[in-house]
Amino acid sequence: MSPEASDRATDHSAVSRRRFVGVAGAAGAGGLVVGAAGGAVAFAGESGDGGGTALTHVGATTVPFFGRHQAGITTPAQAKAVLLGWDLEPGADRAAVAALMRRWSDTAARLTQGHPVDGDDQVAADAGPCSLTVTFGFGGTLFDKLGLAARRPAALKPLPPFPDDALDPARSDGDLFTQICADDGLVTFGAVRTLQKLAKGVARIRWQMNGFARSPGATAKPMTHRNLMGQIDGTNNPKESDPKFDEKIFVTEAAAPSPEQQWLTGGTYVVFRRIRMLLDAWDGIDKAHQERVIGRSKDTGAPLSGGGEHSAADFGKRGPDGELVIGANAHVRVAAPEFNRGSSMLRRGYSYHDGFGSDGAPDAGLLFVAWQHDPDDGFVPIQRKLARGDALSPFLRHEASAMFVIPPGCARGGYVGQSLLEG
Template sequence: MSDSSVSRRRLFGYAGAAGLGGVAGVVAGRASAANGEAPVAQDVVGRTHSPYGEQQAGIFTPKTMTGELVAFDLAPDTDRAALGRLLRAWTGDIVALMTGRPPAGDFAPDMAQAAVSLTVLVGFGPRVFELEGLAGRRPAGFQDIPPMAHDRLQDRWSGGDLLAWVSADDATSVAHAVRRLSTDAAPFASVRWRQRGFWRPLDQTGAPVTGRNLFGQVDGSANPTGDLLRETVLSTDDWLAGGTQLVVRRIEMNLDTWDEATRSRQEASVGRDLPEGAPLSGGVEHDDVDLAATVDGSPVIALDAHARVSHPSQNSGRRMLRRGLNYTAEEWTDAGLVETSGLIFSAFQANIADQFIPVQRSLDQLDALNEWTTAIGSAVFAIPPGFSEGGWIGEGLLA
């Protein structure tokens, strides 16, 4: 994030999941000149983000209409030096793709396009820190998520040594970027899994909103804002300083049984109403839930409500920044076509062991939403800080 966008955020003092769009990230020359006066939506969609900054783009930049997370396994002979070569090549690709130019050697140069809010976020999986010369560099608290009682993890949606998370308003641009990054990775790493998702960060008037998951819930309202956001997300640890740690969970959502629940039970399971995402204890979406509120001696926010169990006050102040994407998928099985829906859950925090894991342990035991949700994939990535012109992603670790 550039200094100018930091000060913009400080100025407005607001960076909720919806508001992130309006205040964070860097606009490096909007190409949508045909649009005339900037509508509010232009803070969120149709942007050209700078590839340069203290953080990689794709953390604080607004959520996009579409995105794809691609995890790679390192080839057996990819050592620290080879990984550095790949990261230098990827950095060149990313600078070009984000600014709408074709990367060097691109086989489809006509597909490069600015003003589609394209970002590429790169991270390292745990096995990177088993490479010779990197054993002592594993960030504090960076570890796989231990098994939870409700997990039904599948290997094919889990793990990975490298992550490239491409976000954009346009899936053709995402496909082009993924193709370029995968092709350049091929000598060093092979694709382990790809997860495609989508989100709607605008309402029907074009105003930025938090957006809904496929249960119809407004999802992301409680994300931290302002200085708290930076404290929550950003590491101060050695080479990772200015970077962060990312948890990706593929969470299947059972829409059939969810639809069978009454609307009031659905709302009680979260502690927020469905129309606006407002706390059931009163107020509007971005107000805090009032865990002490009672009606007839009973808590308004149920003891197993997601908003209570995950609330910082119940978790020694632990927080994270969530940035989920919806997905739908099918599989052909022996039993026929099986349709699934869910959320590509992602959470950024400075320290996975200190933040995500204890909160998730509570949720695993208590969260009412467990009735309808199941984690089927899990992966963690250390997200190096951003880079300046001439620098490259991961330089602090690999150079």
């Protein structure tokens, strides 16, 4: 038995928060969870009352914190997400940031495995880990502030402006980034609050975005998420089984541009965009028009050229009228890797809804989160093409933006970012 398990077994004060005992097996309605090292890991447990329900299994599921890559990248999307950008406090130096990253990593490692932490205020009392993941990143400004400019990757630079951007600087960028995801909202809040308290004197929150996705067990069978336009979203994501998945999503040793940047091997980049969906305008067009804009069936997610959701789109197919079945400006065509020199990224976005404006229109849309080995080979060329000729663009407005480098995962006893901050 590990020290953590022994402590948990004897510390009855922790039982109300972490009463689930993990055993290897299926994850019930939550399905298998992809861990930080890329393997499929799942735990299912029963509550002390016996006769566990599907939600008991969802609550007991854990995702490993330690591994070659950070968790929360290839992990299937959980039901809740909190994205945070942080600014360093004046005077915070490299030693202070290194100490913060160690505190954050140690705490995240315990929370994600359902272990108690010092100062637990019991916000999520009686809940299990609920597939909690905590992912950390660094902004370009951090390197200058800490005297690490020589170790900043060349790809970590401001994103270029795109047509029709309406970005709010106060909700963009940042020195540090955290993504906190779980299948329970109280678990995410508890983790956010814990990290925020640990950061006092070193970093303060610059912006926060709260997102949601489909809850495990909400559908009769596992399915791709739907966005707030009602469209199945994420069908054409790269898969871990793809032959070149790792080199498209993660920085390989061969791709690290200099010895000073070998610390990034196994890491990645994330592009974040807050994309408001102009839902009143979208709802003003009929379903057939909506499907032509996207290039897929709204009911099934199948390409308009035929088949099922995961069928390959036949972009050359024409209808009886001689017109392309999937139009030249349909979203799926404009964004497809075959029309973008093979560029791709792993999208892991969340919906958001922040009320209604004075005009009655919903402030709602997509917290776009995309992972890639190099934004100049992923997000940037695809977004440029979308901005020029995507039929979906008139229904969207980009309101916040950021890019961060995501260090590789860490081994037990280490912390995320250690090879950079102590190298």
